[in-house]
Amino acid sequence: MGWDEVKEARRRLAREEGVILKDWGGRLPIALIYPNSYYVGMSNLGLHTLYRYLNSYQDIVAERAFWDKGQAIISLESQRPLSDFAVLAFTVSYELDYFNVIQILKTSGLPLYAAERNESHPLVIAGGPCIIANPMPLAPFFDALCIGEAEAILPAMLPVISGGISGKRDELLKALAKLPGVYVSRYPINIPVKRQWAPSLDEATVSSVILTPDTELGDLYLIEVERGCNWGCRFCLTKNAFRPMRCHPLDKILAEAERGLKHRQRLGLVGAAVPDHPQIEELLIKLRQMGAELSVSSLRMKPTSHIVLREMARGSARTIALAPEAGSARLRRVIKKDVSEDDILQSIDKIAGLGIKQLKLYFMLGLPSETDEDIAAMIDLTLKSKQILDKRQTGVRLVLNLAPFVPKAGTPFQWLPMATIATLKHRLSFIKSMLQPKGIKVKAESPAWSQIQAVLSRGDARLAEVLANWEDFSLAGWRRAVAKCQLDVDFYAHQRWDKTQKLPWDIIDSGTKTAHLKQELERALAQY
Numbered sequence: 001m002g003w004d005e006v007k008e009a010r011r012r013l014a015r016e017e018g019v020i021l022k023d024w025g026g027r028l029p030i031a032l033i034y035p036n037s038y039y040v041g042m043s044n045l046g047l048h049t050l051y052r053y054l055n056s057y058q059d060i061v062a063e064r065a066f067w068d069k070g071q072a073i074i075s076l077e078s079q080r081p082l083s084d085f086a087v088l089a090f091t092v093s094y095e096l097d098y099f100n101v102i103q104i105l106k107t108s109g110l111p112l113y114a115a116e117r118n119e120s121h122p123l124v125i126a127g128g129p130c131i132i133a134n135p136m137p138l139a140p141f142f143d144a145l146c147i148g149e150a151e152a153i154l155p156a157m158l159p160v161i162s163g164g165i166s167g168k169r170d171e172l173l174k175a176l177a178k179l180p181g182v183y184v185s186r187y188p189i190n191i192p193v194k195r196q197w198a199p200s201l202d203e204a205t206v207s208s209v210i211l212t213p214d215t216e217l218g219d220l221y222l223i224e225v226e227r228g229c230n231w232g233c234r235f236c237l238t239k240n241a242f243r244p245m246r247c248h249p250l251d252k253i254l255a256e257a258e259r260g261l262k263h264r265q266r267l268g269l270v271g272a273a274v275p276d277h278p279q280i281e282e283l284l285i286k287l288r289q290m291g292a293e294l295s296v297s298s299l300r301m302k303p304t305s306h307i308v309l310r311e312m313a314r315g316s317a318r319t320i321a322l323a324p325e326a327g328s329a330r331l332r333r334v335i336k337k338d339v340s341e342d343d344i345l346q347s348i349d350k351i352a353g354l355g356i357k358q359l360k361l362y363f364m365l366g367l368p369s370e371t372d373e374d375i376a377a378m379i380d381l382t383l384k385s386k387q388i389l390d391k392r393q394t395g396v397r398l399v400l401n402l403a404p405f406v407p408k409a410g411t412p413f414q415w416l417p418m419a420t421i422a423t424l425k426h427r428l429s430f431i432k433s434m435l436q437p438k439g440i441k442v443k444a445e446s447p448a449w450s451q452i453q454a455v456l457s458r459g460d461a462r463l464a465e466v467l468a469n470w471e472d473f474s475l476a477g478w479r480r481a482v483a484k485c486q487l488d489v490d491f492y493a494h495q496r497w498d499k500t501q502k503l504p505w506d507i508i509d510s511g512t513k514t515a516h517l518k519q520e521l522e523r524a525l526a527q528y
């Protein structure tokens with residue numbers, strides 16, 4: 001730990017509002033670790049929620065730590081090294097952050113694998129969407145993994161940790177393995193670990209705790225409006241990892257908004273399906289009457305409520321994002337995105353007159369059964385959208401965001417392969433050549449990095465060895481690790497898996513029956 005890191009931590013603290021500083025005396029110290037930069041992590045509402053929740057316990061002190069490449073990891077609040085903490089709690093949202101998880105463990109001076117650690121080391125635990133879907137690639141590095149939502153697991157888990165942290169580590173791990181939603185790879189139970197979720201959000205407060213200008217969404221006060229999603233897109237991890245859909249009560253959101261508006265003019269309403277909140281129109285009208293500027297993380301195209309759009313525009317929304325996901329009606333049926341071309345174009349027509357600055361359209365590339373005709377339909381739909389915007393002469397900028405399809409554990413498409421890198425590159429360059437000359441900005445995620453994501457997403461414990469040998473965060477570094485461990489990338493990313501074979505994440509009971517996923521897959525295949 002150097003003086004530079006301490007100075008940087010203090011500089012960040014000085015620019016924050018809402019930080020919780022506690023004396024360590026007699027308290028269980030927990031390092032809450034986001035395995036990416038401060039800039040990225042401080043816009044993650046899950047991190048804020050855990051920070052608030054853990055610090056609500058009198059006998060716990062939770063401090064944050066982030067991975068800023070090249071810097072020794074210390075906690076932000078008291079600038080202590082991770083080895084000073086009793087518990088290291090990671091929240092893992094993206095597969096590509098697995099690399100950072102390993103670097104954090106390596107640089108903190110702890111033995112990398114859980115089996116090599118004992119009671120003289122911090123207890124290392126993790127949770128988050130990636131862990132809920134498929135904990136296997138990271139399992140050997142963690143003492144315990146949380147399969148589900150913090151509100152549902154931590155009330156039982158924290159007393160067990162507090163009571164057992166000073167005793168024999170094996171005893172603590174055995175006690176943790178008996179708790180609902182906790183997976184301990186050294187003491188696996190003989191039935192799948194049931195995913196846990198909070199039955200209601202009435203008691204949960206999910207909003208920004210610490211405000212800082214030094215983060216991606218630094219001008220927003222974030223408020224969770226709902227969690228989960230009732231739609232059934234067959235590729236979607238969120239749908240399956242966070243079901244059922246639950247909403248925060250209107251009066252609670254408004255109370256949070258009142259608190260937030262004391263610090264920020266703009267409110268960010270967060271959720272996978274914000275417009276599906278049963279009182280969304282009333283909510284937006286009231287928020288605007290309170291003087292809030294609004295940003296909404298998701299918007300629906302069927303039906304697109306004119307009141308929702310109007311209130312967003314009046315609430316100074318600068319960008320509106322729509323996600324048709326696929327260009328042709330056939331491919332949208334395959335993925336179960338239940339919107340027609342008319343729904344999409346009518347939504348864009350409504351949006352065109354609202355005075356926003358930017359419209360983003362999200363599509364996936366390489367979806368199962370995708371053909372050149374589907375790509376042509378995507379281009380056609382984008383050009384029609386542009387025509388509608390141009391006709392109104394409002395100067396709305398159109399941006400196309402493309403992400404390669406990556407099969408996710410626990411979804412109906414978990415058995416399907418992603419497209420080859422060559423196919424993705426070819427289609428991507430064709431789309432760019434057709435749209436960029438027309439003034440449409442095309443942004444795309446890298447096919448090669450998406451392939452790594454696919455391998456990790458469907459990975460098993462063999463991936464742990466690759467992660468441990470991945471020395472630098474580059475494609476070349478990944479390939480070296482893969483070659484050293486003789487991992488068959490093609491098997492994980494590009495092969496269709498047999499529906500009867502055992503899956504790495506069968507140790508999890510997500511709450512969705514495998515028979516249902518298979519039925520959904522069959523329905524998709526019937527549209528090929």
Ligand code: SF4
Pocket residue numbers: 229230231232233236237238239272273
């Ligand atoms: S893609 Fe969006 S709308 Fe579809 S199921 Fe997932 S969260 Fe819901």
